[in-house]
Amino acid sequence: MPAAPSAALPPAPGAAALPPPGTGQGAADLAHAAAAHDLSPLGLFMMADPIVKGVMLLLILASIACWGIIIEKMIAARRLKAEANRLAGAVTGAATPESGLAAEVIRAGAREWHEGRDAAESRGEYRERMEYAMRAPLVAAFRAAEPGLPLLATIGAVGPFVGLFGTVWGIMNSFSGIARSGDTSLAVVAPGIAEALFATAIGLVAAIPSVMAYNRFTVAFTRIRQGAMASIHELAAGMARRPAPSRVRAAE
Template sequence: MNPADAVQAMPVHEITMFGLFWQAHFVVKVVMLGLIGASVWCWAIIVDKTLLFRRTKAEMDAFEESFWSGRSLEELYRSFNDKSPTGLAAVFVAAMREWKRSFEGSGRSIHSLGQRIDKVLDVTIQREVERLESRLLFLASIGSAGPYIGLFGTVWGIMTAFTSIAASKNTSLAVVAPGIAEALFATAIGLFAAIPAVLAYNKLQASVAKAQGRLEGFADEFSAILSRQIDERIALAA
């Protein structure tokens, strides 16, 4: 049999995405499925976090408008205390709750109230930042490890392809190309999962930093307001 007849006798590989996946080695298939699943989960996180940050920004804007509208702190506290506040409202409610606890009953000193309020504000801000940052680490992990996982599938696929070439003793392009294409497809899927994850992580992390800046800025302003009231009460008590 001449080489041309041998090539024609070789099984025909389907050069499509589904064909490349279906004809790949089992290990390469596992790598591809894992990367596809990771990509789907990454996009679910991206959509969820994008909607969360938009909602958080709208809630912060609405709260700041209410806070600086001239409403009393007691009225504002009552309107948010019965809910499950987030963002700036959570910071405000936490500080007001510590403020009110310090004046309940007798024997409570207000001399260290400012320090306690600052600690409560710091803890609340950290809790809010952790809520916004949750699951972002997965995006960073896929963004950094995705290409290497795909490369592992590629290396394994190329090893399998060259083993098959050696067994068939045929080095024509028609024999080599399908196996190499199947292997490189794993790297392509790895990049497909990693690139959006990296871009989204950077964008969402910047949004977290911006929200944290707003929380800390409001906490400083509100702490100054409460500090002035504490000083007035101490002066009156003296």
């Protein structure tokens, strides 16, 4: 007699049902591809195209230079502000500086004052001569503090475009890889695009502080210079109203 077909046994209570073959394979592939790509900043840099990597290195160096200039200009602005305050104190008679830029400015004006006013020279010309002598060391000090500001402006203006170049180049390479592989899954596309966008992010990190620092220091140096020039004008006007020691001795 032919054997009766065996009846399908129901699954045992509590036993987990096995998924049909092939189920979850796509998710496993995506997880494996994501694990193969390190999406941390260091990983994105190491996996980038050589040209994109060169762009990133250039922007990182620009950012380091930017912060070095910012720290140096902060120190220079603080020093110049202190010297301008000492000049303002000399105008009010609070204290006479004996060293530093303020003392050098006063000594330059005192030399002209000791020479006295020429017979054919008006009081205004006499004052202008003393002002010109006192402005010389002040202008030299501000010129010594200005180098680096043009580099801040350049980094702020060019940095985003350099990063954008790296991004465009990286996206072009990503699309070329998609065309060669024929796979448009997110796990394949995302790493290349992330590397490309990382270049733009570094460009913005370098550019934003540069623009802010350039504007800040430009305004700060201008205000300090204006205050120091006003003090020089007051000092020269006060000297012009007093007779020089050489003229006093000649009159005696």
